[in-house]
Amino acid sequence: NIAKRILKMANFLKEGRTRPYTVxxxxxxxxxxxxxxxxxxxxxxxxxxxxPVEMWRDCDGYNLLGAMYEDPKRWSFTFQSYVQLTMLQQHTKETDLPIKLMERSIYSARYCFVEQLKRDKVLSGPSESVINAWFNWVTSNKNLDVDLVVYLRTTPEVVYERMMKRNRAEEKSVPLEYLKSLHKIHEDWLYYKTLHHCPAPVIILNANLDRSNIANEYEKCESHIFNKEV
Ligand code: DCP
Structure with a gap:
C-alpha cells in the first residue's frame, strides 16, 4: 500500500502537476x-x-442562503456573488494530497444556478453581467481546471422528497417546479452536453438509489478516482 502511494506520488511529481487530480x-x-x-x-x-453551506448561512452573521430564498429578487445577486467567492476559494485551496474531491464547483454555480435565476428573471441584467465578468476573469486567469465530473443523476420527484425530509429551514418553500428546472439544466449541461461547456469528462451515477443500495454505484467511479495515474 505504501509502495503504491509512493509510486503515485512519483508519477505525480514526474508529470510536473501543479495541482491535484481534481474531481x-x-x-x-x-x-x-x-x-x-x-x-x-x-x-x-x-x-x-x-x-461551504455553513459559510453561506453565516457571512458576518448574515444568513445569505436564507435571505436568497426569502426574497430572491433582493438577495440573489448578493448570495451568488458570495457563492462564487467561496467556490473560488475551494478550487484554489492548496493540498499536498494527490486527489481533490469537491462538492460542486464554480461551474455549476454559474451554469446551473445563475443560469436558472436569469431564466426566471430573478437576476437583473446588470447583476448577471457583473457575476459573468467575475466568472470570466477568474476562469481565464486562474487555474480552475478539473479532471473529472461525477454527475449524481436523479429525478426531481425523488430529490424533492429528500429535501422535504431533511427539512433544512431555508429550503422549506422551495417548490418541486424549481427542482424540475434545475434538473433540466443539469441534464442539458452534463448529460446531453448542449448547455455551456463541460469542464471535464463526466461519469453518470444513478443517484435515485437509496442509501442501502448506493455503494455499488459509488464503486463504479472508484477506479476512475483512485486508479488514475496521478
Ligand atoms: N444553492 C444555490 N446556488 C448555488 C449553490 C447552491 O442556490 N450556486 C443552494 C441550493 C440549496 C443549497 O444551496 O438550497 C445547497 O445546495 P446543493 O445542491 O449544492 O447542496 P445539497 O446540500 O442539497 O447537496 P446534497 O443533498 O446533494 O448533499
Whole structure:
C-alpha cells in the first residue's frame, strides 16, 4: 500500500502537476453529494472539500442562503456573488494530497444556478453581467481546471422528497417546479452536453438509489478516482 502511494506520488511529481487530480461532484439539490463525499472521505489520498453551506448561512452573521430564498429578487445577486467567492476559494485551496474531491464547483454555480435565476428573471441584467465578468476573469486567469465530473443523476420527484425530509429551514418553500428546472439544466449541461461547456469528462451515477443500495454505484467511479495515474 505504501509502495503504491509512493509510486503515485512519483508519477505525480514526474508529470510536473501543479495541482491535484481534481474531481467535482455535481447533481440537483438533495442528490446525495454529501453522502458521496463522506464515502470517499476515509481515503488518505483524497482531500475532500464539502460545499461551504455553513459559510453561506453565516457571512458576518448574515444568513445569505436564507435571505436568497426569502426574497430572491433582493438577495440573489448578493448570495451568488458570495457563492462564487467561496467556490473560488475551494478550487484554489492548496493540498499536498494527490486527489481533490469537491462538492460542486464554480461551474455549476454559474451554469446551473445563475443560469436558472436569469431564466426566471430573478437576476437583473446588470447583476448577471457583473457575476459573468467575475466568472470570466477568474476562469481565464486562474487555474480552475478539473479532471473529472461525477454527475449524481436523479429525478426531481425523488430529490424533492429528500429535501422535504431533511427539512433544512431555508429550503422549506422551495417548490418541486424549481427542482424540475434545475434538473433540466443539469441534464442539458452534463448529460446531453448542449448547455455551456463541460469542464471535464463526466461519469453518470444513478443517484435515485437509496442509501442501502448506493455503494455499488459509488464503486463504479472508484477506479476512475483512485486508479488514475496521478
Ligand atoms: N444553492 C444555490 N446556488 C448555488 C449553490 C447552491 O442556490 N450556486 C443552494 C441550493 C440549496 C443549497 O444551496 O438550497 C445547497 O445546495 P446543493 O445542491 O449544492 O447542496 P445539497 O446540500 O442539497 O447537496 P446534497 O443533498 O446533494 O448533499
Amino acid at each position: 467535482i461532484v455535481e447533481g440537483n439539490i438533495g442528490s446525495g453529494k454529501t453522502t458521496f463525499l463522506n464515502y470517499f472521505n476515509r481515503n488518505k489520498d483524497v482531500c475532500v472539500l464539502a460545499e
